[in-house]
Amino acid sequence: MRFSQQRETIINIIHSTKIHPTADWIYRKAKKYIPNISLGTVYRNLKQLEQDQLISTIFDGSVARFDSNMERHDHLKCKICGSLTDLTLDYDFKSTVKQKFNFIADEIEMTIIGTCSKHN
């Protein structure tokens, strides 16, 4: 993977926020630095960064959001404001599903949906 100003900018943008931005949000931010950057470039780089395990993709309903936090963690999703917040819960279901279903678990995605502290 060769250096490019576009990719560098995209990486910086993702690392600068905790909001788990969409491709379009990243694109609009990136345009402030590189006005003629293309949305395709954003998507292509996001896919590449995910393949190289530098970011991960969260599917929030039908749109993809991108996360620079590569530690194992879960999410709180607020129904009111749509915010997605990181948290880390303690559990281990990998051994359970191996025993009960002979299923070899690689990762566990957990999203807790409800109302965040801002609205109560």
Added chain:
Amino acid sequence: MRFSQQRETIINIIHSTKIHPTADWIYRKAKKYIPNISLGTVYRNLKQLEQDQLISTIFDGSVARFDSNMERHDHLKCKICGSLTDLTLDYDFKSTVKQKFNFIADEIEMTIIGTCSKHN
């Protein structure tokens, strides 16, 4: 909600399978009974059934799948064959997130990703 043969057929199809079908899969099945049924009709009814809490929607990556199992449950997703299997794990994180984050949890979505028993 008034009766319609189309909706009745869609409900029967969803209840007849455990594969968590997509809208398109339901549409192709439904055409065997109602050859000129429209894909829009399938989507409109699926949305309506979800609103009435008769089915639920699972977002599998970027495509929606539909589930007639309305009991609280989790999913095992196989990376090899793409299968999505129901299971029910025992946990309670609602009280934890209320205490730690003042977050009022309504539901928890958990998908365990890995390799199912067919491939090992």
Added chain:
DNA sequence: AAAAATAATAGTAATCATTACTATTTATTT
């Protein structure tokens, strides 16, 4: 049982997120 009211449909067009394509540009190697 016929007429009136309106929910639901088929068929098609539009939308939105994402991916594919291609000629050109840019980073790296020779």
Added chain:
DNA sequence: AAATAAATAGTAATGATTACTATTATTTTT
């Protein structure tokens, strides 16, 4: 400095889903 090939911009294409509208079917009223 020239050669090589990865990356880009801009645009077209795709696939899932939603919106629109004239017509059809179900339910209610008479």
